[in-house]
Structure formats: C-alpha cells, structure tokens
Amino acid sequence: MKDRYDVIVVGAGPAGSIAAKTAAEKGLDVLLIEKRQEIGDPVRCAEGASKIYLKNHVEIDKKWICADLKGSRIYAPDGTLIEMAEEISGGEVGYVLERKIFDRALAEKAAEAGAEVRVKTRATDLIIEDGFVKGARLMHLGKKYEVRADIVIGADGVESKVGRWAGIDTALKPADIETCAQYLMTGLDIDQEYCEFYIGGKLAPGGYVWIFPKGEGKANVGIGLLGSETGKFKPRPIDYLNKFVEKRFPEGRIIEMVLGGVPVSGSIEKTSTNGLILVGDAARQSDPITGGGIINAMDAGKIAGEAAYEAISAGDVSEEMLEEAYEKRWRTTVGHEIDMSLVVKNCFINLDDEALNSLAHSLKDVKFERMLLLDLLYALFKANKKLLWDLRVLFKDAAKEVAKNKL
Numbered sequence: 001m002k003d004r005y006d007v008i009v010v011g012a013g014p015a016g017s018i019a020a021k022t023a024a025e026k027g028l029d030v031l032l033i034e035k036r037q038e039i040g041d042p043v044r045c046a047e048g049a050s051k052i053y054l055k056n057h058v059e060i061d062k063k064w065i066c067a068d069l070k071g072s073r074i075y076a077p078d079g080t081l082i083e084m085a086e087e088i089s090g091g092e093v094g095y096v097l098e099r100k101i102f103d104r105a106l107a108e109k110a111a112e113a114g115a116e117v118r119v120k121t122r123a124t125d126l127i128i129e130d131g132f133v134k135g136a137r138l139m140h141l142g143k144k145y146e147v148r149a150d151i152v153i154g155a156d157g158v159e160s161k162v163g164r165w166a167g168i169d170t171a172l173k174p175a176d177i178e179t180c181a182q183y184l185m186t187g188l189d190i191d192q193e194y195c196e197f198y199i200g201g202k203l204a205p206g207g208y209v210w211i212f213p214k215g216e217g218k219a220n221v222g223i224g225l226l227g228s229e230t231g232k233f234k235p236r237p238i239d240y241l242n243k244f245v246e247k248r249f250p251e252g253r254i255i256e257m258v259l260g261g262v263p264v265s266g267s268i269e270k271t272s273t274n275g276l277i278l279v280g281d282a283a284r285q286s287d288p289i290t291g292g293g294i295i296n297a298m299d300a301g302k303i304a305g306e307a308a309y310e311a312i313s314a315g316d317v318s319e320e321m322l323e324e325a326y327e328k329r330w331r332t333t334v335g336h337e338i339d340m341s342l343v344v345k346n347c348f349i350n351l352d353d354e355a356l357n358s359l360a361h362s363l364k365d366v367k368f369e370r371m372l373l374l375d376l377l378y379a380l381f382k383a384n385k386k387l388l389w390d391l392r393v394l395f396k397d398a399a400k401e402v403a404k405n406k407l
C-alpha cells in the first residue's frame with residue numbers, strides 16, 4: 001500500500017466499487033478498501049435489483065443471477081392479490097442476485113479499471129488538516145497506516161462512521177430505520193418467476209414481508225419493520241418472521257440468517273464536505289418505501305467517481321466544488337426519486353388494514369403491464385380521495401411522464 005493516492009474509497013459494496021471503478025477509469029489513482037476478508041460476504045440483502053437499471057452499470061452475467069423475475073405479487077391484509085409486471089415493480093424487482101458473487105465482480109471491475117483493492121483493511125479515522133479531509137487512518141492485519149488522498153469517498157454502508165468523523169450528521173432516528181430479519185430457505189414450493197410481498201399491521205407493522213426466489217426451491221424470506229414499531233417491549237422482526245414462516249412454509253428449511261437495518265429516512269441534508277464525499281447507504285440514499293438501495297448506491301457511486309475526477313482535475317476539492325459536482329447532481333436524479341418515495345411512504349404509513357384492503361380491491365382488476373402512473377393514481381383516487389390529495393405533488397411528475405411518453 002502506498003502512502004498517497006488521488007482517492008481513497010472506504011467500503012467495497014456496490015456504492016464503493018462503482019465509485020472506485022468510475023474514478024479509476026478517468027485515470028485517477030484509487031485505493032478501494034474493505035474491512036471484511038471476502039467482498040460481499042456475509043450478505044445483508046434480499047438481493048433484488050431492477051434489470052434495466054443494473055444494465056446501466058454492468059453487463060449482465062449469469063454467474064451472479066439466481067432468478068429472472070417476470071414481476072411481483074403483492075398481498076393485501078385480507079389476501080387480495082395485486083400482480084405487477086417487472087417493469088413497473090420498482091428498483092428491487094427484476095433479477096435476484098447472488099451478492100456474494102455480484103459484489104466481488106463489481107470490485108473486480110474496479111481493479112480492472114486500475115484501482116488498488118485491499119481487503120481486511122479497515123478505516124479507523126480520517127486525517128483532517130485545516131478543515132479539509134486529507135486522507136484516512138487504516139488498519140491492516142494489526143498494523144496501522146496513514147494514507148493521504150485528495151478525496152476520501154465514504155461508502156461504508158448503513159453503519160457508516162466516515163461521515164461522522166468528518167462532522168456530517170448522518171444519525172438516524174428509530175423511525176428512520178427499517179429493521180430487518182431474513183432467512184435463506186430451501187425446499188420451498190414457490191413460483192420462481194415472481195417475488196411476493198405481504199403487507200398489513202398484523203403481519204409486518206410499518207413494513208412488509210418479502211419472498212425473493214433464488215432458484216431450485218430456494219428463496220430469501222424476510223421482513224422489515226420500522227424501528228419505531230419494534231424494540232424492548234414489542235415483538236422483534238424475527239418473531240414476526242418466524243410466525244410467517246411457520247404458516248407459509250411449514251416444510252421449508254432455514255440455511256442462513258441475516259439481521260440488519262436499512263435507512264428509510266429520505267435524503268439527508270449534507271453528503272459532502274471539504275475533501276469528502278458520502279455515497280450509498282452511508283449517505284442514506286436507499287428508497288424510503290422499500291429500503292432497496294443497490295441501484296441507488298450504484299447510480300450515486302458513479303456520480304461520486306465523476307465528481308472526484310472533476311474536483312481533483314480542477315485542483316479544488318472544497319465543499320463548494322463538491323456541492324456543484326456531487327450534491328446537486330445526485331439530488332436531482334437519485335435524490336428526486338427518493339423525495340417522491342418519501343411522500344408516498346408518509347401517506348401509506350398511516351393507512352390501517354381496512355384502507356389497504358380497500359386500495360387493493362380498487363387495483364386488483366387493473367392491467368399493470370400497460371399502466372401509466374396516472375392510471376394508478378386514478379384507480380387510487382376512486383378508492384380513497386384523501387390519499388389522492390396527500391399524494392398531489394406526484395401529479396406534476398405523472399403529468400411529465402405522460403407528456404414524455406406521448407412525444
């Protein structure tokens with residue numbers, strides 16, 4: 001390991017690897033560090049990702065695809081089924097990945113582009129001088145290193161410390177975290193071409209249960225609950241999950257277990273400062289409704305890599321420069337989607353089971369393969385006029401989408 005690079009990227013998840021790859025492709029000298037000994041393992045994810053968005057970043061490789069989905073099936077509290085085509089099911093529905101292979105493949109792409117990849121290397125602090133981040137303190141096999149760089153990219157996931165070290169407030173309230181529990185199960189009798197979602201206050205308060213098929217009778221079966229709905233005197237996500245699994249898959253076998261959290265806060269105020277960029281879960285860029293963050297992490301990772309190049313080439317890594325090159329760009333793309341999702345989440349979170357059932361009844365005969373956002377809003381309007389009023393800001397976007405499709 002050298003003692004100086006143009007860029008240090010902390011964390012080799014999807015955000016960090018895409019940021020490192022992008023910066024290295026631009027000709028920057030990049031160090032990508034990962035504290036674990038194997039990139040992508042252990043997995044803390046249901047591994048669902050939209051096909052079309054993935055293709056924006058990597059060539060699809062069968063090695064890391066477990067299932068190719070046609071769509072999603074959403075079950076209302078009374079069991080009413082809504083079936084949606086893959087194209088309109090959101091950023092988590094498309095392929096079910098094998099992230100142990102996928103994450104490593106992304107890091108390999110960063111290495112092929114010229115980045116130096118170091119596993120079992122943990123960032124323990126930042127070097128900060130004259131109000132600028134100037135590098136990071138690292139630990140590798142018990143030995144300490146001080147490595148300098150023009151820009152540090154913090155891609156260290158939901159438990160990120162890099163932002164805090166630089167004085168950026170990334171703290172999350174319990175209501176801003178989806179607390180998750182998941183089993184990888186085998187011996188399941190499920191349709192391998194559809195993922196399933198179950199909603200309702202009894203099954204998953206403030207969240208949902210998911211089943212993501214992984215081929216050969218296997219699936220990720222998990223649950224996410226709002227942090228405010230669980231805690232000391234309330235059942236834990238795993239308690240709800242066990243109840244669901246006992247009923248739905250009495251014959252299934254559990255072969256892996258995952259516990260973890262996902263930020264569902266929506267955009268935070270600041271994700272960069274002098275010499276530092278935060279990206280992915282570290283920047284709280286996951287979707288506030290679903291908790292999905294792979295695609296957003298990759299999209300923002302690309303912007304971060306490009307922004308690092310622009311700032312370093314201009315000889316200006318100040319907060320003002322990064323505001324232009326990074327903050328503004330991710331907020332008008334990834335951030336805009338996040339803001340819209342937050343509006344919808346804040347409405348749906350207040351619906352009881354009866355209201356959810358009534359929405360499901362009004363949507364169950366809609367042909368989702370051909371539906372535009374406006375059609376969906378119209379169907380919702382028929383079911384619940386108050387909801388439509390609460391969601392009125394989305395109309396501007398829906399109208400734009402319709403106009404775009406007609407041109």
Ligand SMILES: Cc1cc2nc3c(=O)[nH]c(=O)nc-3n(C[C@H](O)[C@H](O)[C@H](O)COP(=O)(O)OP(=O)(O)OC[C@H]3O[C@@H](n4cnc5c(N)ncnc54)[C@H](O)[C@@H]3O)c2cc1C
Binds near residue numbers: 036
């Ligand atoms: C149960 C569960 C299910 C989920 N399901 C989905 C899903 O189906 N679809 C979807 O899109 N999203 C899903 N998500 C969210 C998704 O996993 C994350 O949004 C995504 O992984 C974010 O990528 P990232 O690169 O920002 O962070 P991560 O993938 O978390 O990567 C961060 C990396 O940084 C490393 N690191 C941390 N600290 C340091 C340090 N100090 N030094 C060096 N390395 C460090 C970590 O080891 C890790 O490898 C799920 C999350 C959970 C918990």
